[in-house]
Amino acid sequence: MRAIAAIAVNTFRESVRDKVLYNLVLFAVLLMGASYLIGQLTAGQDVKIIKDLGLSATAFFGLFIAVFIGIGLVSKEVERRSVYSLLSKPIHRHQLVLGKYCGLVLTLAVNVTVMAAALYLVLAYMEHVASPDAMRAWDAPALDSALLKAVALIFVELTLVTAIAVFFSTFSTPILSAALTFGLYVVGHFSSDLRNLQDVVDSPAAARLARGLYWVLPNLAQFDVKADVVHGRVVPLGYLAMTTGYAALYISMLLVVSVFVFSRRDFR
Amino acid sequence: MTARTLTKGAGAIALATVLMAGAVQVQAMRERVYPPAAAIEDDLYVRSGAALRRLTVAYNALGADVYWIRSLQYFGGTKRRLAQLRGPEPPPMLALDEYPLLYPLLDITTSLDPRFNIAYRFGAVFLAEPYPGGPGRSDLAIALLEKGLYERPDKWEYMQDIGFVHYWYDHDYAAAARWFKKASEVPAAPWWLGSLAATTLAVGGDRQSSRIMWEAIRQSAENDWLRQDAERRLAQLRALDEIDRLQRVVDAFFRRTGRPPSGWVDLERARELPGVPLDPARTPYELGAEGRVRLSASSKLWPLPEEPKRLGGPAS
Numbered sequence: 001m002r003a004i005a006a007i008a009v010n011t012f013r014e015s016v017r018d019k020v021l022y023n024l025v026l027f028a029v030l031l032m033g034a035s036y037l038i039g040q041l042t043a044g045q046d047v048k049i050i051k052d053l054g055l056s057a058t059a060f061f062g063l064f065i066a067v068f069i070g071i072g073l074v075s076k077e078v079e080r081r082s083v084y085s086l087l088s089k090p091i092h093r094h095q096l097v098l099g100k101y102c103g104l105v106l107t108l109a110v111n112v113t114v115m116a117a118a119l120y121l122v123l124a125y126m127e128h129v130a131s132p133d134a135m136r137a138w139d140a141p142a143l144d145s146a147l148l149k150a151v152a153l154i155f156v157e158l159t160l161v162t163a164i165a166v167f168f169s170t171f172s173t174p175i176l177s178a179a180l181t182f183g184l185y186v187v188g189h190f191s192s193d194l195r196n197l198q199d200v201v202d203s204p205a206a207a208r209l210a211r212g213l214y215w216v217l218p219n220l221a222q223f224d225v226k227a228d229v230v231h232g233r234v235v236p237l238g239y240l241a242m243t244t245g246y247a248a249l250y251i252s253m254l255l256v257v258s259v260f261v262f263s264r265r266d267f268r
Numbered sequence: 269m270t271a272r273t274l275t276k277g278a279g280a281i282a283l284a285t286v287l288m289a290g291a292v293q294v295q296a297m298r299e300r301v302y303p304p305a306a307a308i309e310d311d312l313y314v315r316s317g318a319a320l321r322r323l324t325v326a327y328n329a330l331g332a333d334v335y336w337i338r339s340l341q342y343f344g345g346t347k348r349r350l351a352q353l354r355g356p357e358p359p360p361m362l363a364l365d366e367y368p369l370l371y372p373l374l375d376i377t378t379s380l381d382p383r384f385n386i387a388y389r390f391g392a393v394f395l396a397e398p399y400p401g402g403p404g405r406s407d408l409a410i411a412l413l414e415k416g417l418y419e420r421p422d423k424w425e426y427m428q429d430i431g432f433v434h435y436w437y438d439h440d441y442a443a444a445a446r447w448f449k450k451a452s453e454v455p456a457a458p459w460w461l462g463s464l465a466a467t468t469l470a471v472g473g474d475r476q477s478s479r480i481m482w483e484a485i486r487q488s489a490e491n492d493w494l495r496q497d498a499e500r501r502l503a504q505l506r507a508l509d510e511i512d513r514l515q516r517v518v519d520a521f522f523r524r525t526g527r528p529p530s531g532w533v534d535l536e537r538a539r540e541l542p543g544v545p546l547d548p549a550r551t552p553y554e555l556g557a558e559g560r561v562r563l564s565a566s567s568k569l570w571p572l573p574e575e576p577k578r579l580g581g582p583a584s
């Protein structure tokens with residue numbers, strides 16, 4: 001456990017050294033700039049759009065961090081041959097994979113937390129300057145705590161995407177890993193189409209295949225509750241718990257397979 | 269950091285600033301010599317909301333925001349362009365070709381975010397507004413609101429808006445009353461919708477009942493734009509009343525002198541009016557050579573709504 005924690009902390013430090021957290025500055029500038037411009041352009045929809053923008057940017061920046069750092073976590077060590085010196089130390093291969101994964105999850109946690117805080121700050125400012133009449137038109141209050149549910153599910157989705165990226169990076173090249181991870185990300189958001197394919201195809205075999213893929217491929221659409229919280233619709237805690245449970249099991253499965261693949265790799 | 273490093277840094281920034289300023293100057297010079305083409309006409313490459321829902325993956329709501337901003341810019345830009353062409357007699361044939369992208373833009377916005385309340389409500393007003401303020405497509409306005417009702421069947425505001433489109437733009441008071449009544453039956457609906465339904469059915473088209481409707485809309489408006497729009501409509505109704513009053517003064521002058529007044533100054537001299545009459549937007553009314561009083565085309569209240577066909581006339 002201590003070895004995993006040490007690798008995780010080092011992975012986090014490495015991402016800080018690689019200036020990954022600079023995206024937070026970009027995020028803050030984007031939100032502040034948008035909060036001014038959007039007020040002029042949106043006919044009273046500024047709070048809704050800032051929420052949409054803040055949550056989407058959190059998901060978008062997080063996705064790029066998860067994919068582009070995730071795919072390099074293991075493969076970069078192999079490419080640089082630093083994996084030899086790492087594995088010559090008293091650590092197991094599974095500790096290396098899990099430590100790297102946890103390190104990136106820590107980076108994502110810091111990112112998502114700071115972005116959520118920045119979003120709330122901008123929203124607090126908007127609430128401060130809004131007239132009571134403008135507030136009456138909002139679907140949900142500016143400083144709605146339900147936004148945290150969307151942020152939490154974005155984070156859970158990102159940890160799943162990271163696990164996918166780590167999985168591919170244990171046996172593939174970085175470019176192919178990135179392509180495959182992005183591919184799965186897109187497919188994961190269209191899982192309902194796979195579920196409903198039987199309604200549009202006549203072939204029972206194709207319908208069964210689609211149904212099978214629906215259950216096997218990661219269902220990422222369920223983590224997207226951004227529009228619901230922005231419109232003030234209730235996202236039950238039970239839903240949150242079940243989607244998080246699904247992600248935990250799926251991530252565990254991916255990490256088990258990643259560890260297995262990485263353990264069998266021959267680095268000679 | 270040494271002094272030398274600092275000097276080097278300052279030098280680099282100064283050089284970059286000079287180069288940037290140079291680039292800006294060259295571009296400005298090029299634009300003077302070879303003026304850039306006029307803005308490219310707006311276009312929509314993908315018109316299917318369902319396709320865009322897929323293309324935007326997990327960012328549907330943000331996509332809807334982008335299309336909403338595009339809708340506003342498109343509507344505002346077209347309206348401004350047409351306002352520059354406007355005169356006392358608008359060319360109605362032009363309306364056929366104007367605002368072709370407005371409905372597709374609003375349709376995409378509401379397909380990407382089916383709960384985008386304001387896109388339905390503002391969008392319906394934009395679509396129904398007659399030329400040159402809009403395309404005059406009350407059918408599309410109702411279609412957009414019905415799309416919203418499909419998503420949120422309990423939204424009495426959409427029913428009220430459909431009733432309003434029937435009332436104000438189509439002058440179909442029976443349909444308007446039916447929708448107001450339907451809206452009043454929604455559990456959370458305000459009490460006055462029931463009265464509005466009854467008034468519309470009884471004296472639909474009467475200027476006073478229009479005033480009641482706009483006053484109700486003004487009081488229940490959930491944002492500034494809707495409230496300001498209702499206030500503008502109320503001001504237009506006041507202008508219609510004032511035009512009727514002024515017309516009576518002009519007609520009386522005509523009967524007395526046997527000729528129409530050559531301008532407001534004749535009526536001032538005859539002590540019929542204290543001065544040049546101003547509309548509620550503080551623009552002088554116009555008096556035509558034939559003795560007809562009308563709103564100036566440069567008034568913020570122009571064009572006035574079409575007078576109801578059934579029970580038009582001054583307010584009681």
